[in-house]
Every structure is written in structure tokens, then in C-alpha cells.
Amino acid sequence: MTRRTPTPRSALRDIRWPLRITRAGMVAERITRGFWPVWTILSALIAALSFGVQDHLSLEVFWIAAVLSLLGLVASLVIGARRFRWPTTEEAMARLDASLPGRPLSALTDKLAVGEKDAASAIVWRAHLDRMAAGLARARPVVPDLRLSERDPLALRYAALTALVIALLFGSLWKISTVSDAAAGGHAAPLPSGPSWEAWLEPPRYTGKPSLYLNTLGEDAVIVPQGTRVTVRLYAPAEDLGLYESVSGSDVAAPDPAAPVRAFDFEAARSGTLTISGDGGREWQLTVQPDSPPTVVFAGEITREADGVMSQPFAAADDYAVLRGRAEITLDTDRLDRRFGLAAEPEPQEPLAFDLPMPFSGSRAEFTEALVEDASRHVWSNLPVKIRLFVEDSRGQIGQTETREILLPGRRFFDPLAAAVAEMRRDLLWSRDNGRRAAQVLRAITHRPEGFIRNERAYLMLRVAMRRLDAGLAQGPLTPAIRDEVADALWDVAVLIEDGGLADALEKMRQAQERLAEAIRNGASPEEIQKLMDDLRQATDDYIRELAENAQREDGADEPDRQAESGQQMTGDQLQQMMDEIQRLMEEGRMAEAQELLDQLSRMMENMRVTRGEGGEGQRSPGGQAMRDLQDTLRGQQQLSDESFRNLQQGNRGGEGQQQMRPGQPGGTGEGNGEQQQGEGDPREGPGQGDERSLAERQGALRDQLAEQQGRLPDTGGGDLDEAARQALRDAGRAMNEAEDALRDGDMAGALDRQAEAIRNLREGLRNLGEALAQNGNNQPGTDGQVQGDGTREVPRDPLGRTAGSLGGIDSDQNMLQQNDVYRRAIDLLDELRRRSNDRGRPQMELDYFKRLLDRF
Secondary structure, three states: OOOOOOOHHHHHHHOHHHHHHHHHHHHHHHHHHHHHHHHHHHHHHHHHHHOOHHHHOOHHHHHHHHHHHHHHHHHHHHHHHHHOOOOOHHHHHHHHHHOOOOOHHHHHHOOOOOOOOOHHHHHHHHHHHHHHHHHHOOOOOOOOOOOOOOOOOOOHHHHHHHHHHHHHHHOOHHHHHHHHHHHOOOOOOOOOOOOEEEEEEEOOHHHOOOOEEHHHOOOOEEEEEOOEEEEEEEEOOOOOEEEEEOOOOOOOOOOOOOOOOEEEEEEEOOOEEEEEEEOOOOEEEEEEEOOOOOEEEEOOOOEEOOOOOEEEEEEEEOOOOEEEEEEEEEEOHHHOOOOHHHHOOOOOOOOEEEEOOOOOOOOOOEEEEEEEEOOOOOOOOOOEEEEEEEEEEOOOOEEEOOOEEEEOOOOOOOOHHHHHHHHHHHHHHHOHHHHHHHHHHHHHHOOOOOOOOOOHHHHHHHHHHHHHHHHHHHOOOOOHHHHHHHHHHHHHHHHHHHHOOHHHHHHHHHHHHHHHHHHHHHOOOHHHHHHHHHHHHHHHHHHHHHHHHHHHHOOOOOOHHHOOOOOOEEOHHHHHHHHHHHHHHHHOOOHHHHHHHHHHHHHHHHOOEEEOOOOOOOOOOHHHHHHHHHHHHHHHHHHHHHHHHHHHHHOOOOOOOOOOOOOOOOOOHHHHHHHHOOOOOOOOOOOOOOOOOOHHHHHHHHHHHHHHHHHOOOOOOOOHHHHHHHHHHHHHHHHHHHHHHHHHOOOHHHHHHHHHHHHHHHHHHHHHHHHHHHHOOOOOOOHHHEEEOOOOOOOOEOOOOOEEOOOOOEEOOOOOOOOOOHHHHHHHHHHHHHHHHOOOOOOHHHHHHHHHHHHHO
16 A cells, blocks of 8 residues: 655645644734834823822923823834734744754655656655654644843833832722813812811820721720820811810910811820811810839849859839830949958949840730849949849830849859959959059969969969059059950959869860851761761860869859759760760751751750769769660661661672771761760770771671670679660670671671661660669769759750650650550651652752651651
């Protein structure tokens, strides 16, 4: 059967609709390009007329604008008509043909130039035409190009369209009908016949009450706040309408009685009547509700934190809202002990003033807040003062408390040398006449520093401050600039001596936290994260050690306000687990959660203090040492399991001699350093601490380490709990041995199962051993280094509300599975996982982790 060769006529019949739509698009394209100035001018004219521009133009300006607009409109129409040309069928076919590969329409209209009578050439030619016809069947209408950016670079069409939309929303198309009046030079419509009036009551904005339009108010008795503005407009001469009022309390300026519109504006200061006399007038009885002054009272005694920060609670109230407040502190000279440096006449000092904190949200009509400030550097610190609180409302009325006599809270120095330096600083600020006495005392302090000034840096800083003071005294009377400079230097010396390096340790810890937070934001590499985590662990350990030494030095001091309230406690092991959790979250790409946990750690470290466990030797007991060693082994096993899982995900097989660890890689030297910090100064090498062995070798080392720890387990006398702990550890050792064999055989999936079994058994053994130690009164590990917060911080919880336990597991004080809507909670968690996995802006490591979770559940 011979196949029919496609012809141009049949091809056009097949594409008649794409061709018609393409031609219509060309018509729309040419109309848009030729006549866009027409509808731009029309839109601008309609917008201007809808806003009533014609009512504000003089007759001459109106006619000039009308003629110019008409000329522009006609010119746009003429130019567009001259440029417009109706598209032909051939032009539409050419555009459609250009949008198809190979230009099939042109090919179908071509003829064979050479070899027309050759059978082979004819067959090839027909095959070519068939292919072009098949391509023509995929023809689609060409989208017209309606862009006008080249013809209208200033986007005037959009400006006119925006003006038209605004006119339709906020103007009135009925005003276009007034064009004829403006063209004829007509005036505005006359006022309505007969007298009329309007009146408003506008309460002060701070009251939050709405304005009242008296024309529509049905009641004759109105209660308004003090300060309400009364506005009355009378549209009639004085003989027709008049105003009489007794609420302003003073004479109101009267407008011209003969004016057609008379306006009155005054404030309602007292209760009275408001009367509009005449035809259609009314009378109202206004009751002015007085605005009482604000009140403020002390809501408790002033307290002082360990660093000298004072806290004074107060309660304030007002009819509507308290605008601002301040605390004013003055020196109480009657109670001052004028001895030593205070015997000199003090230099004038302005009252010490602090702004009272106001609520950021909610009502300010009644609230309770606390003034928290640090006045430790002020010359009146720890001296008798008088304090008063003031508050002000929006009307300018002032409320104040009674005067209270207190000692201005500030930092106290318990080291005798630091206290002496701080006192000399206070004497300098008290009076510059004390300069020579302060220099003499400081020379006596530094005469023989051996064994007295233990901090060499503090001694050098003190000598520099003394030389600066002597130089200032040699030039004559001490200047305020030199006095302030020496005072700042003496404060730094006193803090350095008192803290014994605590401030430096805290600053190093803050810098390490800031660097780690910056790395989280910038997507640092695993090696960089590992190094920064090591720096943070070292800085945290240094800070805790300084805190412990500082606590020992101040032991027994009479300092009740340095004792924290009964708050959240955290052991050193729990602190280590918290930092391990931060590192794990970052390695998994969960940067937002890692940043949140790092912020919690920063807040806890800022407010922590070191306390002693009962007996003082809990960590050094055999039970405590065994618990700590087992926890190190558990962490090493968890880390090794994570690395095995990553190798499985990458398609590698960790056998003998494979998957060598690189220095700085997660689980390498960084974890080792972190574990070594848990010791008491002796470096304890273990798996994952700086070695480059294969996974199988490290698994074997962990098994051997566990075997040694089993041999050192103490007999706690716990009976069944002791035996259960030993059995769980034996099961863990067996699972580790099987995991090592699986790793050597290249069975990564089997190794992961055995490693998970080992982790479960290790946790079970830790739990049983901990319960046995607790039953027999032995100290739990970590009791010699507990970290206590400020009573308001919580131990970090995972998304299910659980807390990191001290025995390697996860604890919760809540019933997680018996909630009324547990299924709804599970669905919400899955939805959140799906939402985060679809966010392509997250790091690829985090997206891979979400995918693993969704595949599992």
C-alpha cells in the first residue's frame, strides 16, 4: 500500500487553530504596541477627574490642561493607527513555523530540485516530508510578546494604571460629571438651606476610647475622660445658631458672629452642659471623668546578685497607662560613717537615676516589674543612700513612692587586697583631695609583694596605675580625667585579684561560644566544628575550675545573697552530654537546633555556680569512677555506631584496614579530647582518641576496655542489681565481639545491629549500677562538680520533652504515651519532618537525615 505524501493544503488544515490563535496574538501584540499611549492618557485623566482635580483649577488652567490632554489623545490615536498593520496569514505561518524545529511548514511547500525522477531520491524526499508533517502535528500557538519596556522605559503605563486603581478605591467616578461645571466656570454648590451644625468629642489618644459624633448620638448624658477635645462647627450666623458651654472652665475664643461657618475648639476640664441654641439645636450633659495620677510602690526588698547587680521589684498602676518611670538615688549623709577617705568633703555628685523598665507587651495600666541595674562602679556603691521611684502618665501627672533608706547594692570584695584596692578607688572618686593618701596606701601595699600579691599581672597593673597617679599629682591638683583613668585601672585590678582569673576564663568561654555560633551560621566543615568544640570544652573546663577555686576561697563568708535559690542542678557528665549533643546535631546538619541548644548552654554557664556533693568524695569513690569509665565507653560505642552508619550510607564497607580515620574527623581526636577532659588530669587513651585504626580495630579496643572495666567493678552490696549490672555488661561485651567480627567480614548492616545491642546493654548496666550505688548511699558520679543554674533555667529537652539522663539514657518526668491525643502528636511530628525535608534551602546533610527518618517511620 502506497503512503500518501502530505501536501501544504492538508498541513494547513491540520494546524488551522494554532495558526488562527497565533494570528490573533499578533493582532493583540500590534494593538498593544501601537495604542498603549491612548489608554495610558485615558487612565490618567479618569483618575485625575475622579479625585476632583477640576474643582481646584482656575478656568484658564482647566482649559489649557483639557486642550493638551485632548491633543495628546488624538496624536496617540493617529500615530497608533498609522503604525498598525493587520497581520497576514503568511506572517502568522512564518511565526508559527519559526517556533517549530526544522521549520516544517517551509519544508512542506518546498519541491525537490534535483533527482525528481530518481526513485531513491523520491523515497528519501517523501520520508523527509513525513517527518516534517509529524513535527507539524506538535504545533502550538505562539505566545504574543506584549512587553513594552523598550517603548515605555519610564513605566508611565503602570503609573497611570496605579492612579486609576486608587481613584476607583478612594475617589468617586461621579465627580467626572462636574467637568461641565468647571468648563463653564461654575462655582461650588451652595450650602444647604437652613442652619446646621456638627459636633465631635475626641478623648485623648492614650485612653484608647473612640471619638463620638454628637449629631448621631442619641443620649443626652455623656461620660468623657478628662482632657477630651470638644469641636463644634456652626453653619449659620450667630442670630440663627449659638453655642453655650460650662465644661471648659475658661472663656473660649469666639469666631466672627457674621461668618457663615463658625468653629469652636476647647478641652473639657470639668463636668457641665454643652448647648447649641437655635433651630435644630441640642443640649448634652457632659460628665468629665478625672484622670488620677499614677501610683507606684515598692513590691519587695532590694536584693543583690553575686556579681553586684541589684534588683528592686516595684508595682505601678494608672487609670489608663504608665508612660515612663525612673528611680532616683541620693546619698544619705546622715547615716554615712565619715572616716578615713570619706572624711574629706565630697565632690558634687548628681543623683543617681535609672529608667524603670516598662512592659514590652500587654497593658501598662497595672503591672509589676523589677529594676535591675549594676551600680558597682559608682562611688556610692555599698554606702547608705535614699531611693525613690517616680512614674508618669501620658497627661504628665507624677506618682512617687516613699523614700526608702538602703545600702546601695554593689559588688563586694572578700579578698583583703582586692577590698583595699577597691577602697582606694572609691576614695579617689569621693574627692580628688584623697589622691596623695591613696598613692601612699598603694605604695605600702606594693612595698613587699612577695607572698602577698599572688597574681603577677595584677601587681604590674597596680604599679602602672600608681605611676599614672603619681604623675598626675606631680603636675598639681589631680584632674578629673586622670582620676577617672586611675579609678578604672584600680577597678580592673580589684576584679582580677578577687576572681583569680575567673573573668578571663569567662571571657574565653564566651569567645569560644561566639566562634562556634558563627561556624553554625556559616556552615563550617566537620573538621572546623570539631576544633571549635574542643576549644569550647577546654574553655568550659577552665571556667568551672576557676569557679570551684573561687568558691573554696569564699567558703564560710557571710554572703547570703550569693546563695542561689533551690534550682536546677546539672552534673559534669550531663554538661558533657549537652556539648556532645550540640556536636551531634551539627554533624547531622540540624543547625537551628544546635544553635538553640548552644544558647541554652551559654545562659546556664552565665548563671551557674559550683557546689559540693555530700561527703565531698563522690567522684573519687570506686563506684563513681566505675560509672564514669562506663559512660566513656558508652560514648565511644555511640560514636563508633554513628560512623558505621555513615559508611553504610556512602556504600563503603568497613573491613580490615579500611575506612581510616583522619585527624580532626568527627569521632577522632575531638571526641578523645572531650573525653579526656572528664578525667582528673591523667590522660586516658581509648578508642577514637587520636588513632587512625579501622572500625573493626576500634570496636575490638572498646571491647577490651569494657572487659577491663568489668574486672574493676566494685561490690556495692546491691544484690540483684549488682548481678543485673554485671550480666548486662557481659551481654554488651558479647555484642561488641560480634560487631567486630561483622566489621571484619564487611557486613556493615549486621555490625550496626550488634552495636545497637551493645549500646542498649551498656545503658542497662549503667542504670542498674547507678541504682545499686544509690541504694547503698554511695555518691553518684558528678556530685563533686554539680552545676547549678539561677533557678529559672531548664535542662535541655528533645522534641518529645525528654531530658538527657545522667546514665547515658534519656529520661522524662512526663507520661509520653498516655496522652489524650498521642496519635495527633505523632502525625504533627511526621508533618514537621516532611515540611523540613521539602525545604531545599537547608544543608544537604540535614536533608539526608530527614530522609532517613521518614524512610524508617
